[in-house]
Amino acid sequence: MKYTIKDFQKDFKTDEKCLNFIFNQRYPDGGTCACGKTNCFYPVTGRRTYACSHCGKQISPTEGTIFHKSPTSLRSWFFAMFLMSASKNGVSAKELERQIGVTYKCAWRMAHQIRKLMADKGDMLSGVVEADETYIGPKHPGHRGTYGKAPIVGVLQRGGNVQAVVSDTVSGKALLANIQAKVSEASIICTDEFPGYKGVRHAGYIHETVNHKQGEYVRGIAHTNSLDGFWSQLKRSINGTFHQVSRKHLQNYVNEF
Numbered sequence: 001m002k003y004t005i006k007d008f009q010k011d012f013k014t015d016e017k018c019l020n021f022i023f024n025q026r027y028p029d030g031g032t033c034a035c036g037k038t039n040c041f042y043p044v045t046g047r048r049t050y051a052c053s054h055c056g057k058q059i060s061p062t063e064g065t066i067f068h069k070s071p072t073s074l075r076s077w078f079f080a081m082f083l084m085s086a087s088k089n090g091v092s093a094k095e096l097e098r099q100i101g102v103t104y105k106c107a108w109r110m111a112h113q114i115r116k117l118m119a120d121k122g123d124m125l126s127g128v129v130e131a132d133e134t135y136i137g138p139k140h141p142g143h144r145g146t147y148g149k150a151p152i153v154g155v156l157q158r159g160g161n162v163q164a165v166v167s168d169t170v171s172g173k174a175l176l177a178n179i180q181a182k183v184s185e186a187s188i189i190c191t192d193e194f195p196g197y198k199g200v201r202h203a204g205y206i207h208e209t210v211n212h213k214q215g216e217y218v219r220g221i222a223h224t225n226s227l228d229g230f231w232s233q234l235k236r237s238i239n240g241t242f243h244q245v246s247r248k249h250l251q252n253y254v255n256e257f
Contacts, residue, residue, distance in 0.1 A: 014075065016043065034057055037054045089237045092111075152164055152166055
């Protein structure tokens with residue numbers, strides 16, 4: 001679905017429209033008041049609440065959300081979410097600061113709150129699924145390869161979603177546990193020749209591999225090119241937009257992409 005800035009400006013001209021959108025999302029049937037009346041709420045002027053037309057009790061549609069008690073306007077929150085979801089390469093806190101007109105501290109907090117909403121829902125993948133691992137982090141002087149970098153393990157369903165998590169290790173046990181937690185049994189798992197995936201077949205999956213060391217990248221349905229493309233986009237975006245991400249917050253950025 002293509003959603004442009006023109007669509008955003010049309011749908012969310014005011015804070016009231018944003019609040020009404022949240023209300024309709026949380027109470028699609030109009031809501032039920034504690035007094036027992038249904039579909040009885042109307043917006044309270046000047047507040048982020050709705051009141052019952054019978055007993056006057058108020059409810060806040062933003063309660064339990066990232067917007068609750070935030071002094072930042074709802075329209076600014078919505079615009080930040082639009083920018084972050086529409087940008088292929090990510091949006092830095094400095095860019096939000098410039099676009100929205102808030103302080104850097106506010107923009108940084110908003111960005112991280114929005115990334116929390118992007119956490120994976122954990123839906124199981126199936127069919128043909130690619131599994132691979134990569135590393136994120138700066139090079140350490142005097143060391144080569146992946147030393148000091150954070151490993152990320154991922155699975156991608158062909159024609160579907162990708163799920164990736166920051167891991168403490170890329171051991172066979174950790175890789176298999178990640179696959180079993182995210183991929184339905186009897187699926188086809190495509191990997192490279194990394195020894196950590198040796199236990200995949202014994203766990204009840206069909207296992208297809210390609211040997212990158214011998215220059216083999218595609219053999220029939222066996223390849224990890226789609227997941228490799230995701231890793232490339234993730235790394236380009238982190239290096240180009242954010243420059244460097246701490247391990248503490250890395251999972252939030254992975255969720256975003």
